[in-house]
Amino acid sequence: MIQVTDFCKAYRGTVAVEGLSFDVQPGQILGLLGPNGAGKTTTMRAITGVIPPTGGRLLVCGHDVTLEPVTAKALLAYVPDEPKLFEALTVWEHLQFIAKAYAVKNFEADAVALLDQFQLTPKRDALAQELSRGMRQKVAICCAYLHRPSAILFDEPVTGLDPHGIRTMKESIRQRAAAGAAVIVSSHLLSLVEDLCTDLLILNHGRRIFFGPVEGARVAFANVSGDASLEEMFFRATADKAA
Amino acid sequence: MPIALLTLLRLHFRGKIRHSLRGMRTPRGLVFLVLGLLVLSLWLGPALYRALRMPHAEPQMVRTIAPFAILGFCLSNLFTSFGDSAVPFTGAEVDFLFPGPFTRRALLGYKILKTALGTAFTTLILSILFLRYTTSWLACGVGIWLTIQFMQLFAIAVIMVGQTIGERAYSGTRRGILVVAALLAIIAIGTTLAARPHGNSLDFMMRVHATIAGRVLLAPFDVFAHTITAGGADLLKWGVPALLIDLLMVALVIGLDANYLETAATVSQRRYERRQRSRGGGVARLAGASGPRFRVIQLPRFGGAGPIAWRQLVGAVRSSRALLILLIVIGIAGGTFILQHRDNSFSSVEKLLGAVAWINMVLISMLKFDFRDELDRLDLLRSLPVRPIAVAAGELFTPVLVLTAMQATLLVAVSLCVKDGWKLALPIAAFAVPFNVLWVGIENLLFLMFPLRSAGLIAGDMQLFGRQMVIFPCKFLLLLAALAVVAAVGTVGYILGNQSWPAFGAVAWVALSLVALATIPVLGRAYGRFDPSMHTPP
Numbered sequence: 001m002i003q004v005t006d007f008c009k010a011y012r013g014t015v016a017v018e019g020l021s022f023d024v025q026p027g028q029i030l031g032l033l034g035p036n037g038a039g040k041t042t043t044m045r046a047i048t049g050v051i052p053p054t055g056g057r058l059l060v061c062g063h064d065v066t067l068e069p070v071t072a073k074a075l076l077a078y079v080p081d082e083p084k085l086f087e088a089l090t091v092w093e094h095l096q097f098i099a100k101a102y103a104v105k106n107f108e109a110d111a112v113a114l115l116d117q118f119q120l121t122p123k124r125d126a127l128a129q130e131l132s133r134g135m136r137q138k139v140a141i142c143c144a145y146l147h148r149p150s151a152i153l154f155d156e157p158v159t160g161l162d163p164h165g166i167r168t169m170k171e172s173i174r175q176r177a178a179a180g181a182a183v184i185v186s187s188h189l190l191s192l193v194e195d196l197c198t199d200l201l202i203l204n205h206g207r208r209i210f211f212g213p214v215e216g217a218r219v220a221f222a223n224v225s226g227d228a229s230l231e232e233m234f235f236r237a238t239a240d241k242a243a
Numbered sequence: 244m245p246i247a248l249l250t251l252l253r254l255h256f257r258g259k260i261r262h263s264l265r266g267m268r269t270p271r272g273l274v275f276l277v278l279g280l281l282v283l284s285l286w287l288g289p290a291l292y293r294a295l296r297m298p299h300a301e302p303q304m305v306r307t308i309a310p311f312a313i314l315g316f317c318l319s320n321l322f323t324s325f326g327d328s329a330v331p332f333t334g335a336e337v338d339f340l341f342p343g344p345f346t347r348r349a350l351l352g353y354k355i356l357k358t359a360l361g362t363a364f365t366t367l368i369l370s371i372l373f374l375r376y377t378t379s380w381l382a383c384g385v386g387i388w389l390t391i392q393f394m395q396l397f398a399i400a401v402i403m404v405g406q407t408i409g410e411r412a413y414s415g416t417r418r419g420i421l422v423v424a425a426l427l428a429i430i431a432i433g434t435t436l437a438a439r440p441h442g443n444s445l446d447f448m449m450r451v452h453a454t455i456a457g458r459v460l461l462a463p464f465d466v467f468a469h470t471i472t473a474g475g476a477d478l479l480k481w482g483v484p485a486l487l488i489d490l491l492m493v494a495l496v497i498g499l500d501a502n503y504l505e506t507a508a509t510v511s512q513r514r515y516e517r518r519q520r521s522r523g524g525g526v527a528r529l530a531g532a533s534g535p536r537f538r539v540i541q542l543p544r545f546g547g548a549g550p551i552a553w554r555q556l557v558g559a560v561r562s563s564r565a566l567l568i569l570l571i572v573i574g575i576a577g578g579t580f581i582l583q584h585r586d587n588s589f590s591s592v593e594k595l596l597g598a599v600a601w602i603n604m605v606l607i608s609m610l611k612f613d614f615r616d617e618l619d620r621l622d623l624l625r626s627l628p629v630r631p632i633a634v635a636a637g638e639l640f641t642p643v644l645v646l647t648a649m650q651a652t653l654l655v656a657v658s659l660c661v662k663d664g665w666k667l668a669l670p671i672a673a674f675a676v677p678f679n680v681l682w683v684g685i686e687n688l689l690f691l692m693f694p695l696r697s698a699g700l701i702a703g704d705m706q707l708f709g710r711q712m713v714i715f716p717c718k719f720l721l722l723l724a725a726l727a728v729v730a731a732v733g734t735v736g737y738i739l740g741n742q743s744w745p746a747f748g749a750v751a752w753v754a755l756s757l758v759a760l761a762t763i764p765v766l767g768r769a770y771g772r773f774d775p776s777m778h779t780p781p
Contacts, residue, residue, distance in 0.1 A: 045508070
């Protein structure tokens with residue numbers, strides 16, 4: 001579903017990501033981990049077509065993001081770290097626009113259900129500028145789900161959400177994955193990744209440290225006991241390679 | 244262009260109308276709207292009256308000045324365009340449209356169309372203001388609109404060309420264009436000066452324009468100036484080529500299909516962060532901090548005022564790049580002032596006072612190193628174990644210091660360069676500090692009473708406009724009232740001192756200082772009553 005092969009990104013002599021390869025299959029939830037500056041957001045933004053890769057191939061459902069950007073983008077959704085909404089538009093108008101952008105016919109019922117799922121129904125006609133941080137996050141998530149994307153990328157998806165919102169968010173991610181979407185979740189909240197993800201991709205200094213099932217990470221970092229937490233694995237993985 | 248992007252434009256338009264009319268249901272909102280419209284009509288009314296009732300000015304003036312203005316814009320755009328330039332997309336556009344199913348060309352088309360539609364209000368205002376200098380309102384409107392589009396498309400084209408041919412090649416090309424333009428300008432101005440011209444600056448510009456080099460340099464811009472001033476069938480004659488130039492620019496930027504997304508996304512994020520920083524701050528904040536290389540020694544505590552003043556002072560020092568720009572602006576204005584008066588011995592203080600007042604007027608809105616910068620930090624500020632009066636004193640310290648330093652620069656220059664200038668500069672300098680305390684105090688007092696985010700203003704928002712128009716005269720009324728008290732007390736000193744002006748000055752200075760000091764507890768009280776949960780604007 002999402003296939004990244006030998007992806008490189010350099011900025012004026014600084015290599016942000018180097019030779020990164022991984023893939024995410026339908027139903028998988030990949031946790032993207034790494035310290036600050038590891039290249040997580042760069043990778044996500046490259047998959048969404050916002051930034052061009054310096055090298056390598058990025059495919060979404062077999063469509064190259066660089067060569068067929070429109071087809072690839074129509075199949076994915078991206079929820080950034082701090083979503084910026086159109087301040088003068090209402091919540092409903094955001095959904096209206098997304099429906100038009102992704103050619104979603106008869107979107108109203110789905111939009112109403114999404115607003116209901118994320119407790120946004122009372123805010124349906126509120127302007128984006130009147131929403132709190134968490135509400136804005138929820139609007140961005142509703143917009144991302146509306147066109148039933150095959151690949152969904154989340155950058156710190158639960159920042160600003162209340163406990164109810166976090167639970168809804170996690171449930172919705174599992175549901176989307178169960179329905180066949182390939183999901184990437186980038187987060188510094190290791191407990192969230194541990195709870196939610198089926199697979200892990202750990203980056204450090206733009207390089208892949210680990211890629212595989214969560215259980216595989218325990219094996220990969222053999223000197224960690226079998227029931228080690230993700231936090232222990234993460235520190236070992238990033239500390240070893242950084243040193 | 245995809246229908247979705249047109250839908251977005253429609254929704255934006257609806258949103259803007261809604262934004263402009265919001266709050267009309269409340270009496271206060273309605274009052275502000277009416278006042279805003281009233282002030283706008285008072286502003287445009289005289290221009291409209293002059294255009295309709297009085298003889299029209301010679302269109303040649305517009306035909307002469309406009310090409311120079313457009314050329315200046317284009318050159319400054321070329322001169323200042325470097326790595327940080329990008330097609331201006333908002334954060335929401337980056338987050339929603341860039342990962343969306345749109346081609347780069349479609350997004351660029353959307354941006355150009357949105358910008359073109361967005362300039363309608365500006366065009367309307369400008370067409371009324373310039374009506375007297377043109378022959379037809381329609382031509383004036385069309386011409387101004389096409390000119391604005393040209394300038395915006397030129398700015399985008401510069402960015403797109405830069406991103407297409409690469410930074411190094413672009414720098415070379417840009418340098419080449421600037422050198423050619425500079426050569427043509429030197430030849431045109433040199434030829435004109437060699438003929439020892441007479442007359443005013445407008446005549447000089449006309450002569451420069453009439454030279455061969457001038458005609459070559461200004462030819463593309465003449466078309467727009469002629470469109471603005473065209474009458475009847477001339478509108479077609481000049482309007483069509485102007486439109487063609489704009490369309491050519493559109494074709495150029497769309498045709499290049501440069502990969503602008505990454506730079507636009509990065510710059511948009513930077514602008515967003517800068518905007519967040521400037522939500523309560525001024526121009527100095529917009530320029531961004533210059534890093535922690537400048538350090539300021541800690542001030543004594545002074546009941547808590549010291550640390551607050553120190554924090555604002557650090558902010559001011561680290562925004563020194565912007566302050567430097569302000570100093571250069573003041574230097575140019577002050578230099579012009581001094582050059583005009585260097586042979587005169589001052590017989591009156593009006594002009595110097597005017598210059599000092601101008602500094603205060605212009606800078607006060609920029610030097611927001613006080614409560615106006617704290618809107619989103621008032622919670623934190625209120626949690627400090629510091630009395631409100633000390634907070635107020637601490638907040639006033641930095642803008643007063645910076646304002647005084649800038650005025651002092653001008654006054655010292657006047658003392659050194661103008662014959663007997665010190666005789667006037669000295670008394671003005673004596674009054675500067677208490678006056679600045681009073682002025683900044685009033686500014687902050689009104690801000691705490693009517694908090695407003697300057698970053699929230701949009702073109703055509705009549706309620707916000709009205710609100711500002713109410714606050715602005717209030718500020719001056721308060722200042723005038725305070726100065727009237729000072730003048731009255733000074734007059735008493737003058738009479739009691741046997742009609743002595745030094746006595747007037749001394750008593751007035753003491754009175755002004757007392758009034759200025761009195762603003763601090765008043766400001767402290769206003770700050771103490773400020774409830775961030777209720778009074779912070781969205």
